[in-house]
Amino acid sequence: MLLQEGTNKRISYLVLGDTIAKAVQIFMDLKIAIIPVLDGKGSLVSIFSRSSLYRAILNGATHQDIVDPYLIKEVISISDDISDEELADFVKVSPVGSVPVVNKEGKVIGLLCKTNMVMTLFRQSELLNGQLKAILDSMHNGVIAVDSSGIVTHLNIGASRILGLKSENYLGCGCNRLLPNLDLTPALVNGEVKIGLKYKHDNITMIVNITPLNIGGSIAGGIVIFQDLTDLEQAAKELETVKALNKTFDTVLNIIHDGIIVVDEKGKTALVNQAMADFLALPSKEMIGKHVTEIMADSRLHLVAGSGVSETSDVMTIQGKPIIVSRLPIVREGEVVGAVGKAVFPQLAEVRELADKIRLLENKVTFFQEELQRSKTAQDIMNNIVAESSEMKKLKEEITIVASSSSTVLITGESGTGKEGVAQAVHACSDRWKGPFIKVNCAAIPENLMEAEMFGYVGGAFTGAAKSGKQGRIEIADGGTLFLDEIGDMPLGLQSKLLRVLQDREFERLGSTKCIKVNVRIIAATNKNLHRAISEGQFRADLFYRLNVINLHLPPLRERWEDIKPLTHYFIGKFNNILKGNVKGIDDDTMAALLNYSWPGNIRELENVIERAVNYTRSGLIRLTHLPNQILSNSSSESQTNNGEIRHQDQIARIERNMIIVALEKAGGNKTKAAKILNLSRSRLYDKLNKYNLKN
Numbered sequence: 001m002l003l004q005e006g007t008n009k010r011i012s013y014l015v016l017g018d019t020i021a022k023a024v025q026i027f028m029d030l031k032i033a034i035i036p037v038l039d040g041k042g043s044l045v046s047i048f049s050r051s052s053l054y055r056a057i058l059n060g061a062t063h064q065d066i067v068d069p070y071l072i073k074e075v076i077s078i079s080d081d082i083s084d085e086e087l088a089d090f091v092k093v094s095p096v097g098s099v100p101v102v103n104k105e106g107k108v109i110g111l112l113c114k115t116n117m118v119m120t121l122f123r124q125s126e127l128l129n130g131q132l133k134a135i136l137d138s139m140h141n142g143v144i145a146v147d148s149s150g151i152v153t154h155l156n157i158g159a160s161r162i163l164g165l166k167s168e169n170y171l172g173c174g175c176n177r178l179l180p181n182l183d184l185t186p187a188l189v190n191g192e193v194k195i196g197l198k199y200k201h202d203n204i205t206m207i208v209n210i211t212p213l214n215i216g217g218s219i220a221g222g223i224v225i226f227q228d229l230t231d232l233e234q235a236a237k238e239l240e241t242v243k244a245l246n247k248t249f250d251t252v253l254n255i256i257h258d259g260i261i262v263v264d265e266k267g268k269t270a271l272v273n274q275a276m277a278d279f280l281a282l283p284s285k286e287m288i289g290k291h292v293t294e295i296m297a298d299s300r301l302h303l304v305a306g307s308g309v310s311e312t313s314d315v316m317t318i319q320g321k322p323i324i325v326s327r328l329p330i331v332r333e334g335e336v337v338g339a340v341g342k343a344v345f346p347q348l349a350e351v352r353e354l355a356d357k358i359r360l361l362e363n364k365v366t367f368f369q370e371e372l373q374r375s376k377t378a379q380d381i382m383n384n385i386v387a388e389s390s391e392m393k394k395l396k397e398e399i400t401i402v403a404s405s406s407s408t409v410l411i412t413g414e415s416g417t418g419k420e421g422v423a424q425a426v427h428a429c430s431d432r433w434k435g436p437f438i439k440v441n442c443a444a445i446p447e448n449l450m451e452a453e454m455f456g457y458v459g460g461a462f463t464g465a466a467k468s469g470k471q472g473r474i475e476i477a478d479g480g481t482l483f484l485d486e487i488g489d490m491p492l493g494l495q496s497k498l499l500r501v502l503q504d505r506e507f508e509r510l511g512s513t514k515c516i517k518v519n520v521r522i523i524a525a526t527n528k529n530l531h532r533a534i535s536e537g538q539f540r541a542d543l544f545y546r547l548n549v550i551n552l553h554l555p556p557l558r559e560r561w562e563d564i565k566p567l568t569h570y571f572i573g574k575f576n577n578i579l580k581g582n583v584k585g586i587d588d589d590t591m592a593a594l595l596n597y598s599w600p601g602n603i604r605e606l607e608n609v610i611e612r613a614v615n616y617t618r619s620g621l622i623r624l625t626h627l628p629n630q631i632l633s634n635s636s637s638e639s640q641t642n643n644g645e646i647r648h649q650d651q652i653a654r655i656e657r658n659m660i661i662v663a664l665e666k667a668g669g670n671k672t673k674a675a676k677i678l679n680l681s682r683s684r685l686y687d688k689l690n691k692y693n694l695k696n
């Protein structure tokens with residue numbers, strides 16, 4: 001290679017007997033230092049050099065003389081297959097400036113000129129230098145080259161980076177300036193190689209190698225190579241953390257009862273935890289590296305690793321045992337790199353026990369939710385029954401007791417006393433609260449329609465009957481409560497049919513012989529005196545006794561005056577809401593008038609009076625002017641004479657009754673205090689309370 005570049009192939013030859021003139025001509029034409037001289041066969045025999053020419057001139061030779069006497073006999077030549085190293089050595093030691101290059105056949109193919117050679121070597125060394133610098137700068141390690149005195153002759157980018165050197169030129173300065181206290185003497189003086197020295201400078205821990213540079217048997221300098229250990233230490237710490245995590249991961253995997261198996265993207269088993277190994281009765285070591293189907297023929301884990309689609313809660317049978325499996329793909333940087341399978345081994349007894357517990361808890365939750373709902377509804381309904389008087393308070397207590405049984409209830413009381421509200425409260429507080437509450441107003445349905453309405457009918461049962469037939473109210477009330485309002489008005493014919501329902505909880509639809517069983521609670525209500533109706537033959541005694549299992553009686557409002565005031569406020573609130581009114585209350589005189597009234601229409605009448613008053617008042621207080629005349633004139637049906645005049649003694653009685661009510665109000669119901677206010681003895685007051693039906 002070197003030879004190629006350094007060989008001059010523009011040459012000419014001389015043969016024995018050629019003239020000096022020819023030689024001079026060649027020197028002039030080709031500017032070469034020697035001319036090879038060949039024999040008749042073309043082989044190199046001698047050389048005619050410039051010094052040969054000078055000798056001929058000194059000997060007085062002319063240009064016509066032949067070259068032969070002046071030739072150099074001992075020819076130095078080199079072969080054309082000489083290696084670069086041999087050539088370099090030759091150039092270094094040979095005293096000659098040019099030599100012929102001879103091929104295998106002994107023919108001269110050119111001349112090697114030492115100057116060309118040196119130039120070529122110089123270019124090569126420049127190239128090498130550049131390559132070496134690039135290599136050094138691309139190294140992560142720091143490299144500093146020093147001469148034999150420890151002066152920096154080169155430092156790479158890695159060294160500048162590690163030592164944090166700025167743009168300053170450090171070439172030519174002592175190595176100690178860059179790496180203080182690093183002893184280079186053993187390398188530079190004794191030629192010792194130092195490997196793996198731990199060296200710290202500027203809080204940087206480094207590992208350093210120092211190698212002497214031996215050139216031609218003497219130490220020409222040294223190379224210091226160093227590496228920043230900070231990164232390594234960091235990496236070592238991270239490795240430790242990863243190791244610790246791995247250990248934790250292993251422990252977790254082996255502690256859980258679920259089986260875990262991991263495969264790579266080709267379905268080869270990469271990990272098996274202890275639970276899985278136990279279940280398969282194979283040591284995990286034996287499974288690692290095997291295709292998952294070799295371990296479990298039916299496995300689909302490799303398919304999940306291929307498709308990337310997870311599969312959850314699948315049931316598989318392995319070795320005759322059922323297991324619940326989930327398979328999840330492992331995705332790394334958007335690519336599926338494997339899959340993990342999780343198997344749950346049902347411990348049947350435990351699972352059953354757990355399922356029972358859950359079922360029990362669910363039942364409890366449902367029960368409590370329903371109870372909460374029921375008590376909310378029941379509470380709302382009960383709250384809407386205003387009860388201040390002891391009779392009504394007692395009645396509310398009875399409602400809650402009665403609600404807990406399924407016995408038939410008969411609610412009695414004058415019209416408008418709140419019988420329907422009580423029936424609804426009994427239903428709402430009972431177990432049947434979720435079932436229907438069906439009301440039948442026995443007085444409102446025409447007698448001829450009553451039977452069909454109550455019992456229902458089948459298609460074509462009578463003229464005008466719907467084709468598909470119809471359910472009766474009793475059937476609709478199945479599972480709930482049937483409220484028979486105004487039971488005293490039920491036609492006699494129907495009473496016997498109802499009796500059967502009460503006795504056997506069964507009946508037939510009109511036109512049908514099919515017996516229908518129902519689970520229904522019956523609550524009846526009446527404002528009639530049923531005893532009288534029985535004696536008049538209007539009501540069946542046996543039905544009465546069947547209905548009157550539990551009797552709830554609502555006293556008329558005039559007998560529970562304590563309820564008038566709270567009811568008034570309750571209705572003011574109710575109608576303020578409905579009518580968007582802003583009535584603040586009622587003034588004392590007007591309240592006294594309400595308390596003094598005998599309320600033949602009971603609560604319904606009071607409700608109507610307040611509705612009317614709220615309509616008139618809209619805001620502020622209800623005053624006497626907002627009340628209807630019959631209340632203002634303190635009239636009551638019983639106290640009017642036939643021609644509508646009010647009897648004198650009735651007027652006095654009403655005034656007295658009114659005074660007692662007001663005194664009781666002021667005394668907060670305390671009769672002794674009320675007697676004092678009225679200036680009466682206690683026994684006198686009791687007499688008057690009896691007289692005016694104000695006992696409570």
Ligand SMILES: Nc1ncnc2c1ncn2[C@@H]1O[C@H](COP(=O)(O)OP(=O)(O)OP(=O)(O)O)[C@@H](O)[C@H]1O
Nearest residue numbers: 384385386414415416417418419420421527603604
């Ligand atoms: N204690 C009470 N608290 C609040 N409102 C009541 C009370 N009692 C009855 N009411 C109200 O009075 C009105 C009449 O009550 P309900 O219709 O229940 O009487 P009833 O005795 O069934 O009458 P009827 O015998 O005429 O059917 C209803 O609007 C009801 O909400």
